[in-house]
Amino acid sequence: MRQTTVDMTRLAAMDTREAALLLKGVREATLKGGRSPLAPRADIRESWQRMLRKGVDPDKDHRSGLLSPGELERRRAASPLAELLPVLREGLVSRSAGADAVQHIMVVADAEGRVLWREGSAAVLRKADGHGFAPGADWAETTVGTNGVGTALVARRPVQVHSAEHFVSSHHAWTCAGAPITDPRDGTLLGAVDVSGPLATMHPATLLLVGSVAKLAEAELRNRHFADLARLRAVAAPILCRVGGRALAVDVHGWLAGVTGMPPVDRLALPASLRAGRVWLPSLGMCAVEPLPGGWLVRPEDGEARAAGVPGRVVLDVSRPRRWSLEVSGAAGSWSQELSPRHAELLYVLARHREGRTAAELAEDVFGDRTRTVTVRAEMSRVRRTLAGVLDHRPYRFREEVEVEVVAPGDPADLLPHSTAPAVCAARGEAGAG
Numbered sequence: 001m002r003q004t005t006v007d008m009t010r011l012a013a014m015d016t017r018e019a020a021l022l023l024k025g026v027r028e029a030t031l032k033g034g035r036s037p038l039a040p041r042a043d044i045r046e047s048w049q050r051m052l053r054k055g056v057d058p059d060k061d062h063r064s065g066l067l068s069p070g071e072l073e074r075r076r077a078a079s080p081l082a083e084l085l086p087v088l089r090e091g092l093v094s095r096s097a098g099a100d101a102v103q104h105i106m107v108v109a110d111a112e113g114r115v116l117w118r119e120g121s122a123a124v125l126r127k128a129d130g131h132g133f134a135p136g137a138d139w140a141e142t143t144v145g146t147n148g149v150g151t152a153l154v155a156r157r158p159v160q161v162h163s164a165e166h167f168v169s170s171h172h173a174w175t176c177a178g179a180p181i182t183d184p185r186d187g188t189l190l191g192a193v194d195v196s197g198p199l200a201t202m203h204p205a206t207l208l209l210v211g212s213v214a215k216l217a218e219a220e221l222r223n224r225h226f227a228d229l230a231r232l233r234a235v236a237a238p239i240l241c242r243v244g245g246r247a248l249a250v251d252v253h254g255w256l257a258g259v260t261g262m263p264p265v266d267r268l269a270l271p272a273s274l275r276a277g278r279v280w281l282p283s284l285g286m287c288a289v290e291p292l293p294g295g296w297l298v299r300p301e302d303g304e305a306r307a308a309g310v311p312g313r314v315v316l317d318v319s320r321p322r323r324w325s326l327e328v329s330g331a332a333g334s335w336s337q338e339l340s341p342r343h344a345e346l347l348y349v350l351a352r353h354r355e356g357r358t359a360a361e362l363a364e365d366v367f368g369d370r371t372r373t374v375t376v377r378a379e380m381s382r383v384r385r386t387l388a389g390v391l392d393h394r395p396y397r398f399r400e401e402v403e404v405e406v407v408a409p410g411d412p413a414d415l416l417p418h419s420t421a422p423a424v425c426a427a428r429g430e431a432g433a434g
Helices: 008-013 016-031 042-054 069-078 080-094 122-130 150-155 205-242 341-352 359-367 373-386 422-433
Strands: 105-110 115-120 159-162 174-182 189-198 247-251 256-260 277-281 285-292 295-300 311-317 324-330 333-339 403-407
Touching (some): 008 016, 016 042, 042 150, 080 105, 080 115, 080 189, 080 205, 105 122, 115 122, 150 159, 150 174, 150 189, 159 205, 205 285, 205 295, 311 341, 324 341, 333 341, 341 359, 341 373, 341 403, 359 373, 359 422
Parallel strands (some): 311 403
Antiparallel strands (some): 105 115, 174 189, 247 256, 247 295, 277 285, 285 295, 324 333
């Protein structure tokens, strides 16, 4: 039987009940291992497969305990998303000709899928309470199945989930569209924003709207970051003029505010818990670090002290579904950094191919297109600026003397779940075949 993929535009043009019945048929056939004329969309199919592997019951209403009021307020206060609420509200609630008129709500969750804030239609908020879609609730995929919050966090891209595309049947009366929000300063996943409502509120353009507003929120963080860098630059300029030798002024995320005596870099990778004193950094070796208002003064050491910092071991941790990291260690100590989705893919491929990969091979591995070498070289240039003592090029590879360990997820099918890179998909398939 030849299958075509569900088309959201055509679905929106159908009667609400007819569309729901069609998706229910797709879901039932898929969960039973059969085939229907329509195939679920790629994001939905991959999410359903994850739910089946995790043993989530598709016909049981899954609920989590709510956070205590104190813990909810603590998370709200600590979340960078709090300062983005005006942007999100303006884009998804205030401009909607009255949220009650359009019958939807906006939901903001943290990176773990915990609901932190909700706004919008009072009637829909009451319905959401009945589904456990309340402040403090856990809407991670592994808790409640496929949904606009949890699935967007795993896929790391905007996702729309309509009616029976929800894995758990108790959510079939809902439609939702969610998008992840990432901190542009360091690539950290901050959480997700979601628009949800009854089936009649479904529209294909909702996903585009939510994704665009999420990008506006990230742009607001970027603008604030530029303002912080400008303040740090004003403070650091006279200090750098007096420093002899090589030195950099960077903010707490490692972004450059000033430099003297050495070539400039866009960003210096810093340990998660940096303190004043002597610190080993993979790209510079041993450095003297002093605090500045809003950042650090970093002065690389020369000679034997720098040579002593050559790394000997690398641990690439891709075991977690939403956070990936690289730990580098040597005689001078250890250092770790969270990785962006793309850099996690590239380093995973290089860890599997210790003999090295050319730019064309990496382009095939990651994009399925050997001609995208310019993109690969740009990304690898960024990686190598951080890991100068670990990576070689021509071909790109981990240095022979460096021991490389990959920490993979317990279920190999959960490897980098956001990734559509052919090399990663093939690794998942090899694990499943084994």
